[in-house]
Amino acid sequence: MPLNPAFSDIVELLVAVPDGDEKAVAAVRERDAQLTKPPGSLGRLEELVEFLARWQHRSKPRLDNPMVTIFAGNHGVTDQGVSSFPREVTAQMVANFTNGGAAISQICALHEINLRVFELALELPTGDITREAALDDQMCAATIAYGMEAVAGKPDLICIGEMGIGNTTIAAAINAALYGGTGADWVGRGTGVDDAGLKRKADAVDRALAHHAGELDHPLAILARLGGREICAMLGALVAARHQKVPVIVDGYVATAAAAIAHAVNPASINHCLFAHVSAESAHARALQEMGQTGLLDLGMRLGEGSGAALAAVMAKTALHLHDNMATFESAAVSGKSD
Ligand SMILES: O=C(O)c1ccc[n+]([C@@H]2O[C@H](COP(=O)([O-])O)[C@@H](O)[C@H]2O)c1
Ligand SMILES: Cc1cc2nc[nH]c2cc1C
Numbered sequence: 199m200p201l202n203p204a205f206s207d208i209v210e211l212l213v214a215v216p217d218g219d220e221k222a223v224a225a226v227r228e229r230d231a232q233l234t235k236p237p238g239s240l241g242r243l244e245e246l247v248e249f250l251a252r253w254q255h256r257s258k259p260r261l262d263n264p265m266v267t268i269f270a271g272n273h274g275v276t277d278q279g280v281s282s283f284p285r286e287v288t289a290q291m292v293a294n295f296t297n298g299g300a301a302i303s304q305i306c307a308l309h310e311i312n313l314r315v316f317e318l319a320l321e322l323p324t325g326d327i328t329r330e331a332a333l334d335d336q337m338c339a340a341t342i343a344y345g346m347e348a349v350a351g352k353p354d355l356i357c358i359g360e361m362g363i364g365n366t367t368i369a370a371a372i373n374a375a376l377y378g379g380t381g382a383d384w385v386g387r388g389t390g391v392d393d394a395g396l397k398r399k400a401d402a403v404d405r406a407l408a409h410h411a412g413e414l415d416h417p418l419a420i421l422a423r424l425g426g427r428e429i430c431a432m433l434g435a436l437v438a439a440r441h442q443k444v445p446v447i448v449d450g451y452v453a454t455a456a457a458a459i460a461h462a463v464n465p466a467s468i469n470h471c472l473f474a475h476v477s478a479e480s481a482h483a484r485a486l487q488e489m490g491q492t493g494l495l496d497l498g499m500r501l502g503e504g505s506g507a508a509l510a511a512v513m514a515k516t517a518l519h520l521h522d523n524m525a526t527f528e529s530a531a532v533s534g535k536s537d
Pocket of ligand 2: 283287
């Protein structure tokens with residue numbers, strides 16, 4: 199099927215992505231070489247500073263305004279008994295995020311990271327993907343455009359997270375459509391379903407793939423048929439960030455599915471994304487592998503709500519603080535490498 203023209207703008211934005219700033223990276227490397235440590239000894243912390251420089255296009259990267267965004271949506275597929283929590287928890291947790299009681303609220307408060315929550319028509323769950331499209335193409339495109347607003351506050355780093363009861367089934371369906379395999383290959387326990395729940399999830403994905411067979415021939419068609427509002431909005435935020443010179447940290451299994459849509463349109467479109475962690479959701483490692491990515495952290499977390507991404511941002515803040523504030527061999531009168 200030809201791609202709906204509603205998607206022309208987003209395809210263009212994903213294809214015409216700006217390159218990173220290698221001059222800025224070279225400047226960071228030059229300073230790093232002068233710091234009082236053996237070369238390379240800060241491992242991926244050194245890469246984090248280069249990542250910020252490359253995608254902020256700044257030889258002196260900043261983290262004055264890091265931001266965690268949580269996109270929240272509800273899913274018709276919860277009618278299939280795919281989650282261990284009821285759908286109303288999505289709205290209840292949104293209130294908890296803003297009232298300061300959620301894990302992400304406390305991570306952000308402790309580490310001085312801004313938190314913004316985007317509620318996406320929670321009273322209007324998407325269509326149940328086992329029997330209808332999640333969203334029509336227009337609504338999918340409009341929600342992608344809405345997600346682009348997330349970078350309007352000019353963050354210098356954006357962490358992309360989500361909340362949505364049922365959405366690990368949605369992420370599994372997207373992965374199965376993009377990469378092949380059956381539901382069983384891509385589902386995990388999400389919020390903690392038992393074996394029967396896991397089987398219902400795998401069946402729901404298989405039925406969704408069968409129902410929409412023949413209509414899954416473009417990543418954005420997959421997003422509309424099998425996705426969700428928060429996945430669309432995360433895709434919009436991710437691509438807008440690239441064009442606004444904002445590096446992105448992607449949270450867990452569900453947020454990775456939004457990046458997978460971008461990657462399937464143009465692999466280079468996610469070069470400005472760092473994958474925060476390997477979630478305990480069982481198929482996350484494979485989803486990362488499909489894109490040639492690895493997670494920065496591996497803490498056995500499976501919370502979502504941007505929590506893994508926020509902790510990766512804490513690592514980035516630490517890395518930049520060291521880069522900016524460590525002494526040089528010269529200033530501290532420490533002898534340099536002798537061989
Ligand atoms: O992103 C992850 O790695 C992840 C893994 C397991 C659960 N979650 C969160 O749990 C919710 C979805 O789980 P479920 O069981 O309702 O599909 C949703 O709010 C996600 O943020 C998130
Ligand atoms: C309580 C709860 C908190 C969450 N945060 C992200 N997803 C979640 C799912 C549940 C059920």
